[in-house]
Amino acid sequence: MQLTMRKLNGVDVVGVLAERIDAAVAIRFKDEVRAITSQSRGRVVLDLSRVDFIDSSGLGAIVAAMKQLDGQAALDLAGLQPNVDRVFRLTRMDTVFAIHATAETACPTHAQ
Amino acid sequence: MPNDPRSRTVGRPGPDRSGEEGRRLPARAGPRVRAAVRLQLSFPGTALSVRKVLQTVRTGLEPLALDPEETGTIELVLAEALNNVVEHAYPPEARGWITLNCHIAPDGLHVSIRDKGRPMPDGGPPLGQTAPLPETLDTLPEGGFGWFLIRDLSRDIRYSRQDDTNELCFRINLHRAEATAPGDPAP
Numbered sequence: 001m002q003l004t005m006r007k008l009n010g011v012d013v014v015g016v017l018a019e020r021i022d023a024a025v026a027i028r029f030k031d032e033v034r035a036i037t038s039q040s041r042g043r044v045v046l047d048l049s050r051v052d053f054i055d056s057s058g059l060g061a062i063v064a065a066m067k068q069l070d071g072q073a074a075l076d077l078a079g080l081q082p083n084v085d086r087v088f089r090l091t092r093m094d095t096v097f098a099i100h101a102t103a104e105t106a107c108p109t110h111a112q
Numbered sequence: 113m114p115n116d117p118r119s120r121t122v123g124r125p126g127p128d129r130s131g132e133e134g135r136r137l138p139a140r141a142g143p144r145v146r147a148a149v150r151l152q153l154s155f156p157g158t159a160l161s162v163r164k165v166l167q168t169v170r171t172g173l174e175p176l177a178l179d180p181e182e183t184g185t186i187e188l189v190l191a192e193a194l195n196n197v198v199e200h201a202y203p204p205e206a207r208g209w210i211t212l213n214c215h216i217a218p219d220g221l222h223v224s225i226r227d228k229g230r231p232m233p234d235g236g237p238p239l240g241q242t243a244p245l246p247e248t249l250d251t252l253p254e255g256g257f258g259w260f261l262i263r264d265l266s267r268d269i270r271y272s273r274q275d276d277t278n279e280l281c282f283r284i285n286l287h288r289a290e291a292t293a294p295g296d297p298a299p
Binding site for chain 2: 020022023024053055056057059060061063064067082083086087090091
């Protein structure tokens with residue numbers, strides 16, 4: 001599982017370069033998000049635009065990733081494809097996470 | 113009427129699934145006529161095998177020309193049910209095999225999953241009620257969504273244990289699926 005980290009208008013954006021967050025990678029995903037966000041303060045955006053499948057294990061790993069962030073930090077989600085979005089809605093986890101259309105809309109410039 | 117001869121098994125890269133294509137095409141092939149699909153797959157009970165099998169199922173369902181949401185539903189429900197077997201029926205030190213059967217019928221996709229692992233606790237599938245959302249972040253559930261999703265997206269769930277074999281059966285509605293069964297009289 002490959003993750004990327006970039007700054008977008010001052011916000012940490014973690015990109016997931018995998019098509020699936022499923023039972024086969026859920027634990028590794030959680031550990032790698034923790035590692036890559038260890039220096040993050042404030043809001044972190046998880047860019048899921050490349051992910052086209054998530055199961056309950058992957059959903060649990062994202063919830064766990066949010067919980068393990070520093071107490072001051074929040075985890076937002078961006079770029080959910082339809083089948084991913086549906087898992088969040090069915091489990092009502094869409095009420096727990098702030099969900100943005102894209103990483104760019106999640107991180108507007110200060111001028112906006 | 114006999115079963116449609118175009119019923120076929122895919123998965124194992126069997127050499128012969130040609131030869132019958134084009135035979136007995138429905139005379140009034142409209143959008144509600146679905147191809148007959150029958151899948152049987154046996155595979156080791158590991159998360160990676162499950163991932164590969166889901167890909168095989170997606171490929172096997174292509175003749176049905178399902179919309180992406182239906183395909184997503186099928187993949188999700190199968191993933192949850194199969195990963196439950198991997199995680200709960202077979203302990204890590206005693207991996208076993210899983211057999212998946214799927215076939216299309218007028219009322220949707222019928223699925224059977226068999227394994228020789230531990231029986232379901234309490235003799236039946238969990239209820240999988242929606243986990244109530246706790247007020248505080250720290251107690252948010254990280255699990256327990258699997259059976260909720262299975263129950264939400266499938267119908268007619270039945271579990272049985274015979275000798276040393278578990279079998280879980282269910283059906284997934286396909287919402288355009290007043291699919292005409294092979295051999296049914298045309299409407």
